[in-house]
Amino acid sequence: MVDVGDTTPDFTAPLATGEDIETFTLSEALDDGPVVLAFFPGAFTSVCSHELATFRDRIDAFSEQDVQLYGVSVDSPFALNAFHDELDLTFPLISDANDELVEQYDVSMDFEELGVEDIAKRAVFVIDADGEVTYAWVSDDPGVEPDYDEVEDAAVAAA
Numbered sequence: 001m002v003d004v005g006d007t008t009p010d011f012t013a014p015l016a017t018g019e020d021i022e023t024f025t026l027s028e029a030l031d032d033g034p035v036v037l038a039f040f041p042g043a044f045t046s047v048c049s050h051e052l053a054t055f056r057d058r059i060d061a062f063s064e065q066d067v068q069l070y071g072v073s074v075d076s077p078f079a080l081n082a083f084h085d086e087l088d089l090t091f092p093l094i095s096d097a098n099d100e101l102v103e104q105y106d107v108s109m110d111f112e113e114l115g116v117e118d119i120a121k122r123a124v125f126v127i128d129a130d131g132e133v134t135y136a137w138v139s140d141d142p143g144v145e146p147d148y149d150e151v152e153d154a155a156v157a158a159a
Helices: 026-030 046-057 059-063 077-087 100-104 148-158
Strands: 012-016 021-025 035-039 068-073 093-095 108-111 116-120 122-127 133-139
Touching (some): 012 077, 021 026, 021 077, 035 148, 046 059, 046 068, 046 077, 059 068, 059 148, 077 093, 100 116, 122 148
Parallel strands (some): 035 068, 068 093
Antiparallel strands (some): 012 021, 035 122, 108 116, 122 133
């Protein structure tokens, strides 16, 4: 698993902005400062909607420090565009439709109760501009949300 002190794996993936689908490369984003990757199990679900809306409502704490926030799930970029618009998000969403990121970050899980495999665990990684992971939180329970104050403090410290 990617953990604090590790160099984050670089990747390129589709980025849903709500209007367009672009290409996102982590190393290029890090050129502009620290990055927060907030993995979530699935678009249009109640806990994920609450989590991303909470991040949306707290975005100023990140942007004031030039920290970039991205949501990440295995949903298609098209579904993520619709989810982005539904929640009126102010940050983009990364599509891991090929399950590459959940494998690289070791946050893949099966939701056996629903018969769903290879979705993202709820997880947050803060990565400083040098590519070092400075904060990592991973939950095995998809109903548990991160400690938003803790994430915010870690993001500010990485700036």
